[in-house]
Amino acid sequence: MNIQPQRYWREIPQRYRLEAGKCRKCGKLCFPPRRKCAACGGASWDTVQLPRKGRLLTYTVVHSSTDEFAKLVPYAVAIVDLGNGVRLTAQVVDVDPGELCAGMPVRLEFRKLGEAGKAGVICYGYKAVPA
Amino acid sequence: MKGVKVGIVGYGAYIPLNRIRAEEIAKVWGADAPSYKRGLMLEEKSVPSADQDTATMSVEASRRALERCPVDPREIGAVYVGSESHPYAVKPTGTIVAEALGAVPHCHTADLEFACKAGSEGMFIASQLVRAGACRYALAVGADTSQGAPADALEYSAAAGAAAFLFGREGLIAELVETHAYMTDTPDFWRREHMFYPKHGGRFTGEEAYFRHVVSCTRELMEKAKLKPRDFRYAVFHQPNGKFPYRAGQLAGFSKEQIDTGCLVPKLGNTYSGASPLGLSAVLDSARAGDMILMVSYGSGAGSDGFIFQATKALAEVQDKAPKTWDMLLSTRRKYLDYGSYAKHRGKIRMNEEQ
Amino acid sequence: MREVAVIGVGMSPWGELWRSSLRDLFAQAALEAMKDSGAPRIDSMVVGCMSSGLFNGQEHLGSLMADYAGLRGIPATRVESACASGGAAFRTGVLEVASGASDFVLVGGVEKMTDVSGDAATRALSAASDFEYEAYQGATFPALYAMVARAHMDRYGTTRKQLAMVAVKNHENGLLNPRAQFRQRISVDAVLGSVMVADPLRLLDCSPITDGAAAVVLCPKELAVKLKKKPLIKVAGIGQASDCIALAQRKDITRFEAAALAAQRAYKAAGIGPDEVDFAEVHDCFTIAEICVLEALGFCKTGQGGRFTEEGHTSRLGRKPINPSGGLKSKGHPVGATGVAQIVELVEQLRGSAGERQLSKVRCGLAENMGGTCGSAVVSILTREGA
Numbered sequence: 001m002n003i004q005p006q007r008y009w010r011e012i013p014q015r016y017r018l019e020a021g022k023c024r025k026c027g028k029l030c031f032p033p034r035r036k037c038a039a040c041g042g043a044s045w046d047t048v049q050l051p052r053k054g055r056l057l058t059y060t061v062v063h064s065s066t067d068e069f070a071k072l073v074p075y076a077v078a079i080v081d082l083g084n085g086v087r088l089t090a091q092v093v094d095v096d097p098g099e100l101c102a103g104m105p106v107r108l109e110f111r112k113l114g115e116a117g118k119a120g121v122i123c124y125g126y127k128a129v130p131a
Numbered sequence: 132m133k134g135v136k137v138g139i140v141g142y143g144a145y146i147p148l149n150r151i152r153a154e155e156i157a158k159v160w161g162a163d164a165p166s167y168k169r170g171l172m173l174e175e176k177s178v179p180s181a182d183q184d185t186a187t188m189s190v191e192a193s194r195r196a197l198e199r200c201p202v203d204p205r206e207i208g209a210v211y212v213g214s215e216s217h218p219y220a221v222k223p224t225g226t227i228v229a230e231a232l233g234a235v236p237h238c239h240t241a242d243l244e245f246a247c248k249a250g251s252e253g254m255f256i257a258s259q260l261v262r263a264g265a266c267r268y269a270l271a272v273g274a275d276t277s278q279g280a281p282a283d284a285l286e287y288s289a290a291a292g293a294a295a296f297l298f299g300r301e302g303l304i305a306e307l308v309e310t311h312a313y314m315t316d317t318p319d320f321w322r323r324e325h326m327f328y329p330k331h332g333g334r335f336t337g338e339e340a341y342f343r344h345v346v347s348c349t350r351e352l353m354e355k356a357k358l359k360p361r362d363f364r365y366a367v368f369h370q371p372n373g374k375f376p377y378r379a380g381q382l383a384g385f386s387k388e389q390i391d392t393g394c395l396v397p398k399l400g401n402t403y404s405g406a407s408p409l410g411l412s413a414v415l416d417s418a419r420a421g422d423m424i425l426m427v428s429y430g431s432g433a434g435s436d437g438f439i440f441q442a443t444k445a446l447a448e449v450q451d452k453a454p455k456t457w458d459m460l461l462s463t464r465r466k467y468l469d470y471g472s473y474a475k476h477r478g479k480i481r482m483n484e485e486q
Numbered sequence: 487m488r489e490v491a492v493i494g495v496g497m498s499p500w501g502e503l504w505r506s507s508l509r510d511l512f513a514q515a516a517l518e519a520m521k522d523s524g525a526p527r528i529d530s531m532v533v534g535c536m537s538s539g540l541f542n543g544q545e546h547l548g549s550l551m552a553d554y555a556g557l558r559g560i561p562a563t564r565v566e567s568a569c570a571s572g573g574a575a576f577r578t579g580v581l582e583v584a585s586g587a588s589d590f591v592l593v594g595g596v597e598k599m600t601d602v603s604g605d606a607a608t609r610a611l612s613a614a615s616d617f618e619y620e621a622y623q624g625a626t627f628p629a630l631y632a633m634v635a636r637a638h639m640d641r642y643g644t645t646r647k648q649l650a651m652v653a654v655k656n657h658e659n660g661l662l663n664p665r666a667q668f669r670q671r672i673s674v675d676a677v678l679g680s681v682m683v684a685d686p687l688r689l690l691d692c693s694p695i696t697d698g699a700a701a702v703v704l705c706p707k708e709l710a711v712k713l714k715k716k717p718l719i720k721v722a723g724i725g726q727a728s729d730c731i732a733l734a735q736r737k738d739i740t741r742f743e744a745a746a747l748a749a750q751r752a753y754k755a756a757g758i759g760p761d762e763v764d765f766a767e768v769h770d771c772f773t774i775a776e777i778c779v780l781e782a783l784g785f786c787k788t789g790q791g792g793r794f795t796e797e798g799h800t801s802r803l804g805r806k807p808i809n810p811s812g813g814l815k816s817k818g819h820p821v822g823a824t825g826v827a828q829i830v831e832l833v834e835q836l837r838g839s840a841g842e843r844q845l846s847k848v849r850c851g852l853a854e855n856m857g858g859t860c861g862s863a864v865v866s867i868l869t870r871e872g873a
Contacts, residue, residue: 112183
């Protein structure tokens with residue numbers, strides 16, 4: 001992964017703690033956080049941590065990827081629905097491709113997403129595992 | 132032990148789902164699997180996926196400790212991670228864990244190493260910090276994804292796992308009764324910088340290394356606490372293979388039954404800095420109020436950290452709040468790897484250089 | 487606003503072109519378009535290119551391309567909207583003429599994708615997705631479209647065979663296109679047997695990596711008349727729309743909302759509806775994309791894109807020919823050039839100069855160009871006036 005430490009570090013609250021914004025005006029959750037609420041245009045937020053449990057909305061199994069994912073191929077990627085209107089994209093691991101199905105309950109686990117080469121920063125974040 | 136009552140208020144364990152059987156390893160190196168299995172008392176070991184390392188397992192074990200004891204993470208005043216396989220040579224694992232838990236920024240963190248006792252080291256320091264009143268809660272994690280050199284005996288046992296213990300003064304589930312540390316400079320097993328695999332002194336790692344330190348520490352610890360082996364329900368010893376803990380226990384006067392629950396080797400292998408901590412987590416999963424628990428770790432180089440805990444009534448309320456260690460060991464979701472997949476995940480295959 | 491006509495078209499060869507550089511590809515297409523147009527001068531240039539920075543280490547394309555097209559000194563701007571860069575560049579050029587700011591505008595699209603390794607090209611393309619929350623997570627481009635495919639199949643019963651038929655049809659069309667990158671017939675079985683890329687999408691469901699450029703010259707209608715351009719090809723309407731680029735944040739991941747919105751805007755501007763479109767060039771970066779776009783454009787009901795294809799309506803002889811050029815699948819997909827090449831195809835069809843692939847009775851064509859997983863879309867409607 002071609003990633004410098006500062007760009008990696010900036011997203012740590014989201015990648016490590018699933019920090020989202022909760023709009024003070026309309027209550028909608030926004031992940032990752034941003035300045036202007038896409039729902040109501042509000043610009044005032046509280047920080048909340050998303051729950052680490054959800055369900056798969058849909059998924060695929062990647063058979064062809066770039067070098068950095070070579071050791072994991074084939075690996076599953078899915079859109080995970082965490083409820084309350086929040087969805088995110090994540091790999092699904094510790095699972096047989098045949099087990100995957102829309103609606104499958106999962107939880108988000110702390111995993112290594114990659115590294116900026118053998119000498120570069122190690123990139124951590126979340127992946128889904130069957131709940 | 133003088134002073135304020137301190138002890139474990141939460142604990143959690145994490146073991147990857149991948150496994151490799153002893154037969155699979157023996158096959159590749161033309162070795163006799165049954166004799167390795169008998170000699171090491173080991174059937175299979177855990178294998179971390181390419182996306183797991185000491186940091187990831189430490190975070191998950193710590194999250195489970197907090198599931199058993201849901202404190203505000205900002206009240207955790209110290210986070211220690213002990214391992215022989217920290218992901219970075221220079222850059223702490225502890226800060227990754229502290230950040231993931233939300234214990235940052237007002238938190239003391241240190242990465243510890245002392246071969247297989249780096250995890251218990253953290254427990255030693257964390258418990259004393261809380262006893263001294265320096266912080267309300269302190270977390271200690273023992274975790275490893277250590278490598279065994281191919282075709283070496285250690286390849287059968289070098290495994291991956293993590294256990295985390297939150298220490299505090301209130302809501303104790305296991306009170307810390309006594310501690311003792313015993314060490315000497317004994318180079319029985321080591322790894323030089325830039326070397327990928329460790330080296331060891333073969334049979335020298337037995338009598339003067341493991342046994343001397345473990346048994347001496349155990350005897351001194353019981354002497355300090357004025358307790359005898361029969362006072363204990365459980366004894367957890369460092370477990371590089373399935374034979375040593377029973378032999379050490381026997382030398383110190385313990386029975387096989389006292390050691391069984393906390394000896395995970397046959398189904399797990401040796402999780403190095405996670406070994407005796409995971410043994411302790413397995414015991415805590417089963418222990419009942421009043422049970423006395425002995426835990427003595429061993430780190431090559433060499434030394435032992437000894438602890439005596441007593442389970443409280445509160446333990447029963449939290450045991451089921453996070454996955455249990457033996458359940459993880461025997462999980463029906465375990466995935467058995469062939470040697471090639473194992474070598475791939477463990478980075479033993481030379482890949483193309485980055486462009 | 488003035489009415490705008492397309493008076494010249496040009497294309498470079500398309501394929502894996504080791505001997506052609508980024509600037510040379512653009513120049514070839516631009517010079518051909520300028521010659522074809524008969525325009526006395528070019529007042530302004532718009533360049534569509536997704537990622538010359540990542541593919542070639544080269545930015546500042548407006549000036550570079552103006553210079554190499556022999557147009558040093560004119561205002562020249564690069565427009566980017568991922569894979570919709572070409573379409574967005576076209577809209578920019580059209581607005582410049584329509585507003586009266588310029589008379590003769592050259593719009594060119596180009597992408598030179600083979601100057602980096604396959605892996606680097608894949609990474610450059612994934613910059614069209616949400617880098618921090620999709621690419622970082624290991625969601626490759628095919629993976630994102632594969633999830634759309636799976637959701638579409640789960641919800642509407644779209645079949646693997648229907649997806650394959652999109653690729654088969656586009657290859658049939660490409661056979662008749664001398665400029666197509668891949669001119670070979672493929673079968674449904676070949677598609678279903680090709681190597682899996684991201685389940686359920688296989689290699690033959692995916693458009694290729696291509697080097698190429700395309701260019702058009704625009705001018706106000708009255709000047710096209712003066713230049714005696716016959717038949718007159720007019721831009722009847724253009725619509726563009728954006729959406730969140732992360733697939734996970736869409737309300738309905740099976741619906742290409744930006745394409746639907748862009749189409750509504752284009753139809754309104756042109757004063758027509760989907761039924762009046764005779765044929766279309768759409769963005770089949772993956773087979774599922776064409777199916778979803780048919781629905782977004784209103785050519786068939788929601789969820790029926792697969793069935794519509796299977797029933798043959800989108801083939802050359804069907805009632806709604808889609809991708810007579812061969813589409814991205816067969817013709818190739820030099821990212822920034824695609825949107826402009828779609829316009830080139832519309833013009834050639836409407837002029838009656840499409841050679842072997844000429845469709846009969848065409849007066850109104852539509853081009854749909856989109857970026858990423860339809861995070862942006864441009865829909866252009868061109869009509870023929872006169873004989």
